[in-house]
Amino acid sequence: MVNKINRYLKKRINIAKVSFQEILAFRIDIVSILISTFIVTLLSYSLWTAIYKTNSSLNGFDLKAIINYILIASLLNSTLNTPRRVPLNVSREIRTGQIATKLIKPVSYYELNFWYCFGRGIYFFIIITIPLTIISCIFFGLTLPNTFTDGVLFVLSALMGFVIEVGLSLVLSGFIFKTINMDGVFKVNAFFSYLFSGRLIPLAFFPKWLKSVADFLPYRCTVSIPIEIYLGKGNIFMMISIQCVWIIILLLVSNMLFRNAYKRMEVMGG
Amino acid sequence: MIKKYFEIYFLFLSQYLKRRMSFSKDFILTFFMDIIGKISTLLFITILFNNIPILGGWTLNETLVVYGLALMCRGTYLTFFSRLEDLGSDFILDGELDRLLVRPISPLFSIIAEKVNEDSITEVLIGLGALIYALAHVKITAIKVFFIIFSLINGVLIYFAFFLIINCISFWYNSRFSIMWTFMELSDFSQYPISIFTSPIKFILTWIVPFSLASYYPAVYILGKGIENHWISYVTPVITIVFLLLAYIIWHKGLKKYESVGN
Numbered sequence: 001m002v003n004k005i006n007r008y009l010k011k012r013i014n015i016a017k018v019s020f021q022e023i024l025a026f027r028i029d030i031v032s033i034l035i036s037t038f039i040v041t042l043l044s045y046s047l048w049t050a051i052y053k054t055n056s057s058l059n060g061f062d063l064k065a066i067i068n069y070i071l072i073a074s075l076l077n078s079t080l081n082t083p084r085r086v087p088l089n090v091s092r093e094i095r096t097g098q099i100a101t102k103l104i105k106p107v108s109y110y111e112l113n114f115w116y117c118f119g120r121g122i123y124f125f126i127i128i129t130i131p132l133t134i135i136s137c138i139f140f141g142l143t144l145p146n147t148f149t150d151g152v153l154f155v156l157s158a159l160m161g162f163v164i165e166v167g168l169s170l171v172l173s174g175f176i177f178k179t180i181n182m183d184g185v186f187k188v189n190a191f192f193s194y195l196f197s198g199r200l201i202p203l204a205f206f207p208k209w210l211k212s213v214a215d216f217l218p219y220r221c222t223v224s225i226p227i228e229i230y231l232g233k234g235n236i237f238m239m240i241s242i243q244c245v246w247i248i249i250l251l252l253v254s255n256m257l258f259r260n261a262y263k264r265m266e267v268m269g270g
Numbered sequence: 271m272i273k274k275y276f277e278i279y280f281l282f283l284s285q286y287l288k289r290r291m292s293f294s295k296d297f298i299l300t301f302f303m304d305i306i307g308k309i310s311t312l313l314f315i316t317i318l319f320n321n322i323p324i325l326g327g328w329t330l331n332e333t334l335v336v337y338g339l340a341l342m343c344r345g346t347y348l349t350f351f352s353r354l355e356d357l358g359s360d361f362i363l364d365g366e367l368d369r370l371l372v373r374p375i376s377p378l379f380s381i382i383a384e385k386v387n388e389d390s391i392t393e394v395l396i397g398l399g400a401l402i403y404a405l406a407h408v409k410i411t412a413i414k415v416f417f418i419i420f421s422l423i424n425g426v427l428i429y430f431a432f433f434l435i436i437n438c439i440s441f442w443y444n445s446r447f448s449i450m451w452t453f454m455e456l457s458d459f460s461q462y463p464i465s466i467f468t469s470p471i472k473f474i475l476t477w478i479v480p481f482s483l484a485s486y487y488p489a490v491y492i493l494g495k496g497i498e499n500h501w502i503s504y505v506t507p508v509i510t511i512v513f514l515l516l517a518y519i520i521w522h523k524g525l526k527k528y529e530s531v532g533n
Contacts, residue, residue, distance in 0.1 A: 032452060039455045046459075050326050050466035051318070058321055184303035191307050200314055205321050 012115045019119030044070045059204040065231055071136040072227045073199050078128045082120040086113055086169040091176045110258040117166045146232050154230040160243040161222040167250025174257025198224030218246045282383040304392045326466035331404040332493050338401030340461040340485035343425030345393030352387035355450050358440030365530050414492055424510050425484025431513040441524030457481045
């Protein structure tokens with residue numbers, strides 16, 4: 001039994017490893033990514049500093065909390081960018097027909113994409129997120145969470161947020177099999193993710209009706225909830241259970257979409 | 271002379287559009303999706319002013335004037351001059367500049383006329399929408415309308431001069447990657463009234479990366495806000511001319527430095 005689980009996991013972890021090694025071959029312009037993230041962060045840092053010149057506290061955020069918020073949001077975003085590429089890859093593989101070689105692999109195409117994200121995620125965490133964390137501490141004064149438990153729970157919640165982002169990307173990829181032109185859907189999804197995840201502005205600043213829309217969507221699990229845990233706000237148990245529910249829903253739905261797609265492709269295959 | 275250039279430009283443009291039209295996609299849908307993708311800053315400003323009445327002395331409508339001007343100038347620049355960003359890669363490293371140098375028209379003109387980036391028109395439209403909405407709430411005279419049009423042209427010229435200088439760096443330091451986009455991110459600062467920022471940022475955005483000359487300083491005049499550095503609003507055309515001259519000199523120095531590729 002243990003042996004079986006071991007073999008099962010080894011296969012999947014190997015996929016992640018390969019996807020990690022694959023990207024090592026590309027030269028990514030780390031410096032330019034870091035510089036542009038620095039500029040974007042500097043802009044929101046200066047904006048919020050200006051806003052808090054006349055207000056000491058807004059919607060339960062003081063200046064220190066809001067600065068931590070934008071810094072953590074950009075850190076989380078730098079790793080969350082990886083799963084966002086999956087739908088683009090899938091649509092490319094369908095168009096070029098590369099998908100055929102992926103379908104005959106011993107691991108399903110769904111799982112291939114799922115584990116691929118982890119390899120890439122770890123890579124981007126090492127080359128972008130870690131340097132960004134150092135930059136945030138030196139230039140913008142990122143501070144640690146109040147208690148050790150908050151920190152541990154934040155790491156857990158951020159990991160779950162990553163899985164949710166993977167799930168969202170897989171759901172989106174699942175729809176690609178049904179329609180051909182997805183460019184518009186990608187753009188709207190990217191915008192929704194930017195707005196409702198809390199990257200644009202903390203959700204507490206939203207007008208009531210928009211906030212209730214955000215509460216119903218999974219996007220806030222990726223950025224807003226981990227940060228709220230980091231800052232020690234709100235009901236931690238509640239937020240983590242919401243994340244768990246979304247993980248289950250998204251993985252089930254995406255799995256179903258992919259299963260349907262396989263059937264359709266058999267029909268078209270011929 | 272100018273008439274000849276206009277004729278050539280429209281010839282180039284119609285050729286380009288013919289090429290583009292052969293890949294027709296559902297244009298209207300893509301267009302609306304594009305707009306949605308680009309209104310995030312506008313949303314940020316609106317949501318923010320829902321929470322605070324005033325930002326460093328600027329109300330929502332006044333901020334929208336700055337935002338609208340900045341977006342329109344940048345959008346127009348990106349629409350008509352976006353081929354400049356390939357100067358380092360296509361024209362210098364791949365040697366396409368050779369082809370343009372033997373033409374009887376200015377090579378700079380040839381580069382610009384090669385492409386119209388129709389995606390950026392959405393940016394112009396969003397900016398225009400924000401500007402009109404904001405100005406509907408401000409008292410405005412006919413002279414100021416002329417001033418707005420004038421400052422839009424002036425703003426586009428500033429973007430053009432600045433990015434020509436930036437891209438000319440490729441004549442001396444070859445690189446496939448244009449650093450233009452890093453500076454484009456700096457232009458996001460100019461979508462806000464820069465008086466709210468710290469003085470180093472204000473200085474950089476006025477004298478080194480002069481994007482605020484296209485948005486903040488005209489807005490100060492249009493709205494009649496007597497804040498510091500008011501005089502710059504009146505001399506923006508002079509600064510623009512200086513930047514244009516500088517760009518012209520650097521471009522010609524660069525052309526002299528250019529030594530084709532191999533064979």
